[in-house]
Amino acid sequence: MKITFLGTGTSQGIPVIACECEVCSSVDFRNQRLRSSIMVEQNGTNLVIDTGPDFRQQMLTNRVKQLDAVIFTHEHKDHVAGLDDIRSFNYKQKKDMPIYATAQVIDRLKEEFSYAFAAQKYPGVPTFEVKEIFNKPFTVQNVNIEPVEVMHYKLPVFGYKFGSFAYITDAKTISETEKEKLKGLDVLVLNALQVKEHISHLTLEEALALVDELKPKKAYFTHISHYLGHHAEVEKMLPDNVSLAYDGLTIHL
Structure with a gap:
């Protein structure tokens, strides 16, 4: 299994528009973060989690030629806004794109991209094969996936577990039952x-405490804002088994 971090930034990305702080002005490529997303490649299947506003750029930067499905964590704009660009894969692969999401997320996608779900579609719009998922394991082609429900303030969000790898974004709290999946x-x-402190996201201290509790062999932090600080400086403060992710980072399992 290969995981590529397509984006590791929060909703505004880094640099933030019109911001002149030291992080946004940095020339270190690791401080330049698109909106959060990953690609999982396993058994010849390519999956992307979330299609944020930077989805097109992420596909081009990483030279993605095949995409078999999209899996959504939740419905916020920084995780769904690039969905229209799926149509490039529709044209190339000559089929509808399977998209996996909860009923709540599906309903919001149908509102945000109503033209793509209309009974009479305008020529050239993206086309989807909609798959509703629940908090129980499911399979995409030959890849087994287990959802992990976390809370983004009061909004339920799905993280996803692929064997011994799990991806959690936009979490503030996780129930004891769901934590069992992550140990x-x-x-x-x-x-x-x-x-x-933030109302709907883990802080650096909270994320470190969760790593200490769940005890993974290795942890990476993502969905990072410019307020966290310079990548290189934050890295110096982290335990040996914890790193900041950055755009373009790949890991193999």
Whole structure:
């Protein structure tokens, strides 16, 4: 299994528009973050989790030629806004794109992209094969996936577990039942927005405490804002088994 971090930034990305802070002005490529997303490649199947506003750029940058399905964590714009660009894969692969999401997310996608779900479609719009998922394991082609429900303030969000790898984004709290799914992994990815307290995202301190509790062999932090600080400086403060993810990072399991 190969995981590629397509984007590791929060909803505004880094650099933030019109911001002149040291992080947004940095020339270190690791401080330049598109909106959060990953690609999972396993058994010849390519899956993307979330299609944020930077989806087109992420596909071009990583030279993705095949996409077998999209899996959504939740319905916020920074995770769904690039869905229209799926049509390029529709044309190339000559089939509808399977999209996996909860009923709540599907309903929101149908509102946001109503033209793509209309009974009479305008020529050239993206086309989808909609798959509703629940908090129980499912399979996409030959890839087994287990959802992990977390809370983004009051909004339920799905993270996903692929064997010994799990990807959690936009979490603030996780129930004890769901934490059981995350214990003793080879690799755990968590959001770590910033140092200061936030109403709907884990802080750096909270993310580190969760890593200490769940005890993965390796952890990566994502969904990072410019308030967290310089990549290189934050890295110096982290335990040996924890790293900040960055755009373009790949890991193999």
